[in-house]
Structures are given as structure tokens and as C-alpha cells.
Amino acid sequence: MTESVATAALTARTDGLIAAELTVAAGEVVAVVGPNGAGKSTLLRALAGLPGPARAAVAIDGADVGGLPPHRRRIGYVPQDGALFPHLSAARNVAYGLRGRGLSRHQMRDTAHDWLERLGLGDLAARRPGQMSGGQQQRVALARALAPEPRLLLLDEPLAALDVETRASVRHTLRGHLGPYDGACLIVTHDPVDALSLADRMLVVEAGSVVQDAAAVEVTRAPRSAWVARMLGLNAYEGDGRPEGVLLPGGHTLVGADPVPTGPVLVTVHPDHVTLYRDPPGGSARNRWHGVVSEVTGTGTRLRVTVRGTNGPDVVAEVTARAAAELGVGEGLSVWVGVKATGVVMTGL
Amino acid sequence: MVLPLVGLLWRAPWQSVPERLGDPAVRTALRLSLQCSFGALGISLVLGVPLAWLFARVDFPGKSLLRALVLLPLVLPPVVGGVALLLAFGRRGLLGPWLESMGVQLTFSMTGAMLAGAFVALPFLVLSVEGAIAGLDRRYEETAATLGAGPLRVFATVTLPLIAPGLAAGAALAWARALGEFGATITFAGNLPGETQTLPLAVYLMLQDDPDTAVAVSLLLLVVSVVVLVALRGRWLSPSRGRNGGRA
Numbered sequence: 001m002t003e004s005v006a007t008a009a010l011t012a013r014t015d016g017l018i019a020a021e022l023t024v025a026a027g028e029v030v031a032v033v034g035p036n037g038a039g040k041s042t043l044l045r046a047l048a049g050l051p052g053p054a055r056a057a058v059a060i061d062g063a064d065v066g067g068l069p070p071h072r073r074r075i076g077y078v079p080q081d082g083a084l085f086p087h088l089s090a091a092r093n094v095a096y097g098l099r100g101r102g103l104s105r106h107q108m109r110d111t112a113h114d115w116l117e118r119l120g121l122g123d124l125a126a127r128r129p130g131q132m133s134g135g136q137q138q139r140v141a142l143a144r145a146l147a148p149e150p151r152l153l154l155l156d157e158p159l160a161a162l163d164v165e166t167r168a169s170v171r172h173t174l175r176g177h178l179g180p181y182d183g184a185c186l187i188v189t190h191d192p193v194d195a196l197s198l199a200d201r202m203l204v205v206e207a208g209s210v211v212q213d214a215a216a217v218e219v220t221r222a223p224r225s226a227w228v229a230r231m232l233g234l235n236a237y238e239g240d241g242r243p244e245g246v247l248l249p250g251g252h253t254l255v256g257a258d259p260v261p262t263g264p265v266l267v268t269v270h271p272d273h274v275t276l277y278r279d280p281p282g283g284s285a286r287n288r289w290h291g292v293v294s295e296v297t298g299t300g301t302r303l304r305v306t307v308r309g310t311n312g313p314d315v316v317a318e319v320t321a322r323a324a325a326e327l328g329v330g331e332g333l334s335v336w337v338g339v340k341a342t343g344v345v346m347t348g349l
Numbered sequence: 350m351v352l353p354l355v356g357l358l359w360r361a362p363w364q365s366v367p368e369r370l371g372d373p374a375v376r377t378a379l380r381l382s383l384q385c386s387f388g389a390l391g392i393s394l395v396l397g398v399p400l401a402w403l404f405a406r407v408d409f410p411g412k413s414l415l416r417a418l419v420l421l422p423l424v425l426p427p428v429v430g431g432v433a434l435l436l437a438f439g440r441r442g443l444l445g446p447w448l449e450s451m452g453v454q455l456t457f458s459m460t461g462a463m464l465a466g467a468f469v470a471l472p473f474l475v476l477s478v479e480g481a482i483a484g485l486d487r488r489y490e491e492t493a494a495t496l497g498a499g500p501l502r503v504f505a506t507v508t509l510p511l512i513a514p515g516l517a518a519g520a521a522l523a524w525a526r527a528l529g530e531f532g533a534t535i536t537f538a539g540n541l542p543g544e545t546q547t548l549p550l551a552v553y554l555m556l557q558d559d560p561d562t563a564v565a566v567s568l569l570l571l572v573v574s575v576v577v578l579v580a581l582r583g584r585w586l587s588p589s590r591g592r593n594g595g596r597a
Binding site: 100145 | 491494498506511
């Protein structure tokens with residue numbers, strides 16, 4: 001993806017509440033992830049040319065559009081709940097962006113119906129947004145954004161407002177339409193599943209700046225921010241690299257198998273690599289501390305156990321149901337936590 | 350509040366109401382009233398909708414001052430408004446000589462009566478439309494812009510339809526206010542039968558020599574007021590308003 005700068009569909013540099021520099025290839029989908037208030041929506045608004053606390057220098061397909069108002073930029077923008085026009089039918093919502101390209105009224109209507117058909121909404125053409133479910137509205141919003149064939153597609157949390165089941169089906173629709181889409185696409189999301197299943201690349205944003213911009217695979221392998229590591233389900237700690245290990249703010253030192261980078265370090269521990277004991281463990285676990293179970297949740301065949309550390313950091317462990325039964329795990333149980341040195345991944349920041 | 354209404358209904362010459370309303374003088378006044386009130390509404394719409402948009406959406410220096418000026422007629426005695434109009438547009442007013450050189454005379458003319466009506470009606474329209482625009486979710490207009498619609502098309506196809514209920518309510522209030530206008534009209538436009546003598550002015554005069562007809566006409570104006578109120582029920586009589594500028 002990186003060699004395609006010459007054919008970049010989007011290059012942009014923003015400043016203001018969010019400072020970012022990004023290049024997106026034609027056909028590439030980038031997930032913008034980060035905590036609330038990091039500036040994700042602000043980034044999208046700046047790219048769209050909408051008023052907000054950031055401004056962007058933007059080039060789409062090599063043409064500078066930074067000075068143009070939103071209606072001259074040829075972008076598709078879907079804000080958080082779709083913002084379908086409540087007074088227009090689904091078909092007229094989709095046809096809205098088709099004006100001014102030399103189509104007859106007839107052709108516009110046919111094109112709109114085509115798009116609704118493609119998104120499996122053919123029989124809803126005459127309905128108003130108020131008569132549709134959340135998932136249907138989101139699909140219509142997507143059809144409306146795609147119909148004018150924008151060169152840049154901006155989706156702001158397209159699935160956030162939907163329930164789990166609808167989410168999966170709209171996600172499937174999105175996947176099906178983002179695949180053949182040949183412009184640049186940015187999706188803001190909170191959900192790791194969305195980011196990993198829809199995007200080629202992840203742009204991790206925190207407190208107004210880009211923390212990591214890498215292929216999705218690379219981000220999952222070596223996350224560079226505690227927030228994104230936790231989003232991906234990992235235990236994450238920021239600490240200070242010392243020769244003997246990584247010193248956490250609480251005074252505990254985590255020991256890894258590899259040489260420790262100096263300076264600020266992000267430590268990640270996969271919940272699989274966390275073992276829980278009733279009694280102080282001996283043996284091979286180089287890292288051990290005491291804690292109290294604060295929460296137990298189930299994920300498939302395994303249990304996710306959250307432990308509030310008493311003389312070490314808080315940690316999440318994933319254990320088999322059988323191990324949990326043997327341990328007699330439950331809220332309030334006093335446990336020992338063990339993590340092998342090989343389970344500790346250290347990334348210099 | 351109720352007692353005067355009861356008095357009006359009690360004194361009404363019920364049998365002769367239709368006949369009295371059919372009186373040529375009354376009909377002329379009625380026609381004039383309709384012309385003047387709708388004319389005033391037209392002027393209010395042309396001036397008021399852009400002003401309301403400006404107040405709701407744009408920050409500019411002197412905004413609160415301009416807003417206060419536009420809303421002033423709400424609390425200003427209408428007679429004072431009439432005097433002010435006279436001093437501005439009258440023959441000896443600020444713009445009088447200039448208007449006269451253009452061959453326009455506003456005082457003691459129907460246009461003047463419309464202007465007087467618009468003067469007192471405008472604030473009702475502006476307040477209602479401003480509230481509707483301010484309550485409108487900006488994302489509809491922003492999304493329309495990203496779909497390639499310029500500001501005018503956005504206003505006509507998204508803003509206007511979404512604030513339609515607020516606009517209709519404001520227009521109804523403004524029209525009703527213009528219909529009942531007395532003080533500013535008589536001060537600025539005079540009381541010429543067939544030219545500027547609207548229903549309220551006619552009622553006032555008839556009260557001297559034909560009180561029964563005056564009561565009948567008052568009854569007509571009361572019915573109009575009630576109709577406007579009923580049409581507005583649910584938006585001014587109940588406090589809750591939806592987020593699309595009060596759509597039901």
C-alpha cells in the first residue's frame with residue numbers, strides 16, 4: 001500500500017484540534033480509531049471542509065480541494081446517525097446528490113433505485129426515514145453517499161448506533177461495497193471488529209495527534225498506544241524502560257524476555273498469557289503479584305477475569321472454564337497473578 | 350380574561366350578524382384588512398426569514414443590537430411605532446423628500462398601512478423562524494452540502510422544509526397581528542375609508558354611531574383569532590418541541 005503514493009487518492013495535512021498527515025491510496029480503506037475526544041470526527045469534518053476546530057490542506061486525486069467549500073469537493077460523508085433528510089423518501093434521499101451531473105429526472109430516479117437495489121432496499125424506495133429501522137436508514141445513508149461516485153468517502157461511526165445483529169449485517173453490506181470502491185475511504189470506529197474486518201490500515205489517534213499509522217495486522221501485532229492495545233483486548237501498561245525491566249507508575253516492575261528499550265515503553269500482555277493461582281506461585285513465572293477478582297465475563301468457551309492488583313497493576317486474564325472452576329473464581333476472590341517473561345511484549349514509544 | 354369575551358358574546362346582535370357583516374362599508378373594510386394584512390405578511394416574510402436565519406446562524410458585530418431593534422415593536426406602543434414610521438417615511442420624515450421625488454407616498458396610502466402592519470408583525474415571524482432554525486440539527490444541512498448542494502439549494506430543499514412548521518406558525522401569528530393592527534396604522538396611514546380604513550379602525554368609528562355592527566365585526570375578528578389559535582395548538586399552547594424545529 002505504501003508504494004502507491006503516486007496514485008494517492010487522498011493526501012491531507014490537518015492542523016488545529018487534530019494534527020495529522022495522511023496519504024490514502026485509491027481503493028484503500030483506513031480505520032480511524034482512538035478514544036472519545038481524540039479528534040476522529042474533527043478529522044473527518046476537516047477533510048469534508050465542514051466548520052470545526054481543525055482545518056485541512058486536502059488533495060483528492062492530485063487536485064487541491066483545500067480551498068473549496070464542501071459542495072465542490074466530491075466527497076461522500078455519512079455522519080454518525082446517517083442524517084437522512086426526514087422529509088424525503090429513501091429514493092429521493094439517494095437521488096439528492098445526483099443533481100448537477102447532466103442527468104435527466106428520469107435517469108436520476110433510476111440511478112437512485114439502482115443503488116437502493118444494490119443495498120437490498122429496493123422495496124423501501126418510497127419510505128421516509130421515520131418508517132425505517134436503524135439498519136435500513138444506515139444502508140440508505142450509505143447508498144446516498146456512494147451514488148454520486150465520490151472520490152473520498154468519509155464514514156463517521158457507521159455502525160455505532162445499531163444493535164449487535166443489525167451491526168453484523170450492515171457491516172457485511174459495507175464490506176461488500178467498500179471492496180469494489182475505488183476512491184479513498186476513512187471510517188471512524190470504536191469497534192476492533194469493524195476496524196479489522198473493514199479496513200486495510202489503521203490510523204490511531206489520541207489527544208489530537210496520530211499515534212500509529214500502519215497496516216491493521218501490524219497494529220494488532222505491535223500496538224503503539226495503550227488505548228488501541230486495550231481496544232484489541234490486550235493488557236497494556238505505559239512505563240519507563242530500565243535495564244532490569246519496565247517500571248510502571250505504581251512502582252511495580254514488569255520483566256520481559258527481550259532487551260528492554262530505554263525511555264517510555266508500552267508493555268502489552270495477552271490475556272492468554274496471564275495465569276491465576278490460589279497460592280503464591282513458584283516455578284517459571286517471572287512476574288507475580290497479588291490481586292482481587294473484580295469482574296468475570298464469558299467469551300465463548302473461555303472466561304475473562306478482571307483482577308484489581310493490590311501490589312501490582314490491574315490485569316485481565318482469559319482462562320478456560322475448567323481452570324476457572326478449579327480456581328473457584330468469583331468476584332472478591334483473592335488471587336495471585338503470574339505472567340511469564342515471554343508473555344511480556346515491550347514496545348519503545 | 351374571560352369576562353370581556355362573555356360581554357362581547359352577550360351583547361352580540363346574533364340575528365343580524367350576517368346582514369351587518371354584509372354592509373358595503375364593512376365589506377370594503379374587510380377587503381382592505383385582508384389586503385393590508387397579507388401585504389404585511391409578505392413584507393414580513395421577505396425581511397423576516399433572512400433576518401431569522403442571520404440571527405440563528407451568523408455571528409456578527411452588533412447582532413444583539415439589531416435583534417433588539419427588530420423585536421422592539423413587541424413592547425413598543427403601536428402609536429409610537431406609527432409616529433416613528435411617520436418621522437422616517439412621512440412627507441417631512443427622513444426619507445420623505447427622497448420618496449416623494451421618486452413619486453412614492455407612503456403616508457395615508459394602503460402601502461403605508463401594509464408597512465405599519467409589517468412593522469408590528471415582523472417580530473412574531475422572526476422569533477418563530479429563528480427558534481425553528483436554531484433548533485434544526487446542522488448535520489442535515491452539512492450532509493446536503495457534501496452531496497454537492499450549494500447554500501441556496503440547501504436552504505430551499507433542506508432548511509425550509511424542515512422548519513416549515515415553525516415558519517407556518519410564525520406566519521399565522523404575524524398575519525393575525527397585522528390584521529388587528531390599530532395604533533401604528535391610524536398614526537401612519539390614517540383612517541381613509543376605502544384606502545386605509547381597516548376593520549379595527551372601522552370598529553372604533555362604528556362604536557360611536559352603530560354599536561351593533563361594531564360588535565358584529567368584533568365577533569368576526571374574534572373568530573379569526575380563535576381559528577389562528579386552534580391552528581397553532583400543539584406548538585404554542587403546549588411547551589414541548591421536537592428537534593426538527595418542532596415537527597410533530
